[in-house]
Amino acid sequence: MDRSSHLSVILDLCPTQWLLSAQPSNPHPLSFDTFLSHLLVFLNSHIAYKHENSLAIFGALPGKSLLFYSSEEAGDPSTAEVVQPDPNSYRFFKTVDQSLVRRISREFDILGQPDTEEPCALVGALTKAICYINRLLHPAQSLSSPEDSANLPDPRILILSVSPDASNSYIPIMNSIFSAQKLKITIDVCKTFGPDSVFLQQAAYLTGGSYIYLEHREALLQYLVMSFLPTPSIRKIITVPTEDKTDFRAACFCHKHVVDVGYVCSVCLSIFCQPVPVCSTCRTKFPMKTLQRLNMTRASSLTGTGASQPSASRPTNGTPAKQVYTGLAANLR
Amino acid sequence: MPPRRQDDIMDVDSDESDASLDYDEPRRKGKGKAPKKKDKRKSKVTEVPYAWEASYVRSWDTVQEDESGSLQTAVDDLIARGRRKRLFAPSKAIRRTIIRHLIIILDLSNSMMDRDMRPTRFDLSLEYTREFVNEWFDQNPLGQIGIVGMRAGVGERVGEMSGNPPDVLRAISERHKLEPTGDPSLQNAIEMAKSTMSHLPTHSSREILIIFGSLTTCDPGNIHETLESCIRDKIRISVVALAAEMKICRELCDKTGGQFGVAMNEGHFKDLLFELIPPPAQHSTSALTSRLASGAPANAPGSAGGDLMLMGFPTRLPDTSPPSLCVCHSEMRSQGFLCPRCSAKVCDIPTDCDVCGLMIVSSPHLARSYHHLFPVKAYRPVMTMEETANSSPTCHACAAMDTGADGISPLGRYRCTDCSNDFCTECDVFVHDVLHCCPGCER
Ligand SMILES: [Zn+2]
Ligand SMILES: [Zn+2]
Ligand SMILES: [Zn+2]
Ligand SMILES: [Zn+2]
Ligand SMILES: [Zn+2]
Numbered sequence: 001m002d003r004s005s006h007l008s009v010i011l012d013l014c015p016t017q018w019l020l021s022a023q024p025s026n027p028h029p030l031s032f033d034t035f036l037s038h039l040l041v042f043l044n045s046h047i048a049y050k051h052e053n054s055l056a057i058f059g060a061l062p063g064k065s066l067l068f069y070s071s072e073e074a075g076d077p078s079t080a081e082v083v084q085p086d087p088n089s090y091r092f093f094k095t096v097d098q099s100l101v102r103r104i105s106r107e108f109d110i111l112g113q114p115d116t117e118e119p120c121a122l123v124g125a126l127t128k129a130i131c132y133i134n135r136l137l138h139p140a141q142s143l144s145s146p147e148d149s150a151n152l153p154d155p156r157i158l159i160l161s162v163s164p165d166a167s168n169s170y171i172p173i174m175n176s177i178f179s180a181q182k183l184k185i186t187i188d189v190c191k192t193f194g195p196d197s198v199f200l201q202q203a204a205y206l207t208g209g210s211y212i213y214l215e216h217r218e219a220l221l222q223y224l225v226m227s228f229l230p231t232p233s234i235r236k237i238i239t240v241p242t243e244d245k246t247d248f249r250a251a252c253f254c255h256k257h258v259v260d261v262g263y264v265c266s267v268c269l270s271i272f273c274q275p276v277p278v279c280s281t282c283r284t285k286f287p288m289k290t291l292q293r294l295n296m297t298r299a300s301s302l303t304g305t306g307a308s309q310p311s312a313s314r315p316t317n318g319t320p321a322k323q324v325y326t327g328l329a330a331n332l333r
Numbered sequence: 334m335p336p337r338r339q340d341d342i343m344d345v346d347s348d349e350s351d352a353s354l355d356y357d358e359p360r361r362k363g364k365g366k367a368p369k370k371k372d373k374r375k376s377k378v379t380e381v382p383y384a385w386e387a388s389y390v391r392s393w394d395t396v397q398e399d400e401s402g403s404l405q406t407a408v409d410d411l412i413a414r415g416r417r418k419r420l421f422a423p424s425k426a427i428r429r430t431i432i433r434h435l436i437i438i439l440d441l442s443n444s445m446m447d448r449d450m451r452p453t454r455f456d457l458s459l460e461y462t463r464e465f466v467n468e469w470f471d472q473n474p475l476g477q478i479g480i481v482g483m484r485a486g487v488g489e490r491v492g493e494m495s496g497n498p499p500d501v502l503r504a505i506s507e508r509h510k511l512e513p514t515g516d517p518s519l520q521n522a523i524e525m526a527k528s529t530m531s532h533l534p535t536h537s538s539r540e541i542l543i544i545f546g547s548l549t550t551c552d553p554g555n556i557h558e559t560l561e562s563c564i565r566d567k568i569r570i571s572v573v574a575l576a577a578e579m580k581i582c583r584e585l586c587d588k589t590g591g592q593f594g595v596a597m598n599e600g601h602f603k604d605l606l607f608e609l610i611p612p613p614a615q616h617s618t619s620a621l622t623s624r625l626a627s628g629a630p631a632n633a634p635g636s637a638g639g640d641l642m643l644m645g646f647p648t649r650l651p652d653t654s655p656p657s658l659c660v661c662h663s664e665m666r667s668q669g670f671l672c673p674r675c676s677a678k679v680c681d682i683p684t685d686c687d688v689c690g691l692m693i694v695s696s697p698h699l700a701r702s703y704h705h706l707f708p709v710k711a712y713r714p715v716m717t718m719e720e721t722a723n724s725s726p727t728c729h730a731c732a733a734m735d736t737g738a739d740g741i742s743p744l745g746r747y748r749c750t751d752c753s754n755d756f757c758t759e760c761d762v763f764v765h766d767v768l769h770c771c772p773g774c775e776r
């Protein structure tokens with residue numbers, strides 16, 4: 001119960017999405033500066049919560065991902081950022097705040113032209129966060145002793161996402177989810193801007209974390225503190241808002257469409273959005289009979305009802321966040 | 334009276350090391366040691382009247398201490414060996430039969446009460462079978478397992494073919510219903526397993542796993558005829574023997590493309606079982622059949638196997654949603670899954686939708702097997718300092734500083750051939766064994 005906890009935060013720093021998010025025409029505009037100030041308060045509360053708590057911050061930038069800050073790096077004078085001491089602030093808070101802000105602005109300065117922007121490297125950041133936790137959980141043999149194993153931190157990852165799903169990341173994200181399950185890592189997702197993310201919903205559901213769609217975005221700090229500050233062991237006792245629905249849609253292997261009905265190869269389980277004569281993954285040839293039957297049912301369903309067309313435009317957002325908000329309010333009382 | 338097991342051990346040893354010549358020093362050392370340990374244990378059993386006291390010694394058999402009394406070198410060896418295996422394995426994705434159907438045939442004859450494995454062969458087999466079933470379903474999400482027992486000269490159906498792990502586990506949970514007695518009959522049990530799988534569609538694999546503790550079988554007819562029919566039906570038979578090698582068992586496996594092994598001790602028994610969990614590569618059977626038929630090219634098994642199936646990925650409703658009627662039980666429930674085609678609510682997946690007939694599966698279940706399809710290429714060990722001149726000093730994945738030499742790379746660094754990032758020893762193992770996704774390439 002009273003174990004220390006490790007938190008890895010993954011920041012989605014897609015410049016375009018943040019620009020859109022700050023637009024005053026939004027019902028609840030949220031600029032990156034406001035976001036960062038809320039986030040820093042949250043990070044400081046995590047450090048203040050327990051002395052042994054550790055923290056790592058990863059950034060997903062267009063085309064690359066990197067580690068912005070980690071507690072162990074900050075404790076090592078050879079690698080830590082130089083921070084001017086300030087008699088009016090707690091040293092650890094100051095270190096986190098300064099090194100994070102400095103590194104983010106350094107990365108934003110060297111960003112390329114927005115029109116040639118690559119998708120954000122969320123997978124890179126997520127896999128790095130998992131590898132980092134793996135190292136924490138399996139420290140080098142020379143350092144570990146039997147009594148240490150009881151003090152191993154309770155690990156979790158919080159993803160602050162603003163970008164829509166990149167459908168070509170479906171398989172790596174699923175693989176990351178299964179490794180997180182094996183390491184007993186809880187993945188929490190706070191969707192700060194943009195459409196619901198199907199893959200991150202599944203990540204939170206499969207690892208026992210919460211997926212929260214932020215509707216009233218000026219209340220970011222409240223969401224962060226109420227739902228993501230308690231460690232997974234404490235969440236068993238208090239009620240934190242979890243997600244409403246989980247959408248199990250998957251991405252097809254051929255066009256990377258997100259589909260709810262797919263054609264699956266029986267040999268390798270590859271998913272296709274339309275009947276194909278040969279599996280592109282394992283080269284299995286499918287029987288003509290099956291293809292004809294599938295094409296016929298597909299044609300009739302397309303002309304008949306217009307339903308089951310593979311598309312990502314199903315209304316999914318709105319209601320979940322509202323329910324979460326009422327849940328939060330209930331917690332406040 | 335069957336010969337004592339200890340007498341066979343040297344035989345078994347030589348047999349086994351033939352099959353695994355690529356293994357290196359430490360393993361052989363371990364093997365050489367096994368018979369000695371056996372003797373020690375035997376004498377211990379006579380000294381110590383309580384069986385459970387003896388059993389505690391055993392779990393350390395496979396790990397040896399080095400001169401300084403540390404286990405580190407032994408652990409390093411294990412890791413290095415796994416990596417070497419990976420370096421030599423082909424990195425190309427191979428076809429695997431993913432929809433698997435397996436019948437486990439448990440020996441429930443008198444010989445299973447032998448105490449040469451702790452607590453008894455029977456109890457140990459049940460325990461390992463349970464672990465096997467859990468792990469098997471984890472890696473073969475759409476597979477099905479049935480259980481058949483060999484007892485008193487007949488085969489008896491212990492558990493029906495099922496894709497639901499709790500159902501399978503329930504079948505072998507009640508020990509008193511499985512109490513061993515009489516002689517086993519391989520032929521009867523295999524015939525029963527074969528009939529259970531006769532209706533299966535062509536795109537699925539059919540496998541039989543026999544856990545065999547006896548040295549005899551009492552069959553009503555000619556077992557070679559049964560073997561012939563298994564080859565015809567493309568049933569793959571694997572045997573894990575607990576006593577010693579029997580010619581017919583070896584033949585069953587060799588001719589059907591299965592694996593045969595004799596367990597030397599408890600740990601080895603478990604290893605043999607768990608080796609059968611990853612989906613078998615399909616080319617092994619196709620190569621075999623083509624060798625038997627001698628003519629057809631080995632790489633054209635496609636016409637025989639695959640099929641395209643229509644599947645739906647549902648939306649899960651949590652238990653806080655307003656209750657509504659489900660179509661499977663007609664009961665008011667909150668929790669459930671919505672069919673993506675007709676929006677009917679079903680209670681459990683995988684299933685066929687009761688309204689529109691669509692097969693509803695959970696897509697994470699399918700995704701669990703994708704790492705077999707797209708394995709991460711083996712990283713290349715970095716051997717010299719020159720190679721590290723213009724790369725980051727820390728591990729690209731976990732940001733650890735240099736970890737120092739290990740079994741393969743003197744720098745403890747491994748480089749991805751695609752993204753040219755360097756990784757530490759720990760991450761190299763983790764990425765290939767667990768994560769299945771290179772943090773540099775992002776796929
Ligand atoms: Zn497609
Ligand atoms: Zn395929
Ligand atoms: Zn029901
Ligand atoms: Zn339906
Ligand atoms: Zn590393």
Ligand SMILES: [Zn+2]
Pocket residue numbers: 749750751752753754771772773774775
């Ligand atoms: Zn790579």
